[in-house]
Amino acid sequence: MAEKQQCLNCDSELTTAYCGVCGQKASTHRFSFKEVVITDFMHGIFHLDKGFFFTLKELVTRPGHSIREYVQGKRASHFSYFTLLVILITISFLVSKLAEINIAEIYQKNGQGVFSEIQAFQSKYPRGFLLVSIPIYSIFSFLFFRKSKLNFAENMVLNCYRTAAEYLFTIVFYIACVFMKNIDLISVSYAFLQVLVLIYMIVFYYQFFSEYYQNKILLFLKTVLVSVLITVMSTVIIIFAIGVYASN
Structure with missing residues (x-):
């Protein structure tokens, strides 16, 4: 019989790939150098570049039009x-x-x-x-x-x-x-x-x-x-x- 897994965030029993109580991923593991430097750090930089600088450019070049489009639903490229x-x-x-x-x-x-x-x-x-x-x-x-x-x-x-x-x-x-x-x-x-x-x-x-x-x-x-x-x-x-x- 497989050992029951518990969520590391809220201690709830895990039955799926994500915790049904808090939503944390079930496969949470210790950080590795590759994950921190290659995956999270680099992804963070390029994600910031994609949303942050794009939004700044839009706010300078076409401020009202771009934000109206954001409010109307075009939100994937904009920074929060x-x-x-x-x-x-x-x-x-x-x-x-x-x-x-x-x-x-x-x-x-x-x-x-x-x-x-x-x-x-x-x-x-x-x-x-x-x-x-x-x-x-x-x-x-x-x-x-x-x-x-x-x-x-x-x-x-x-x-x-x-x-x-x-x-x-x-x-x-x-x-x-x-x-x-x-x-x-x-x-x-x-x-x-x-x-x-x-x-x-x-x-x-x-x-x-x-x-x-x-x-x-x-x-x-x-x-x-x-x-x-x-x-x-x-x-x-x-x-x-x-x-x-x-x-x-």
């Missing part, structure tokens, strides 16, 4: 939206340390002292910032582009990708700051970054929702209005949320 966002946030944080610049000082120099509070909160609580900002962005896009009939979750996905692209621009800015030491030049560059992010938001929304609106002029005007409102109102709401959080 939230994982991408977390990776870019992490890279942005690491590169910012190399740049050794004080964003709060830049805000003060550009007459935007109030935004230093957002930057401080974002740096200290990156996940908390996302929990506040992404839903706010999604509420605006959900309400203003109701004609698309996308649900709130789908708006969360598209705004995760849009925010990821904005972090990509921020990473480029921080890399440039590694070589720039003049605070005036950095301040001008940061102001340019803010304008670039706004333009990108307009292009992203225009491309994404272009399939749902026949009147392209009206759509363009709407995307400009929504992008400006999102920038202004979300900032106000986030500052309010930070104030409530700080008071507690």
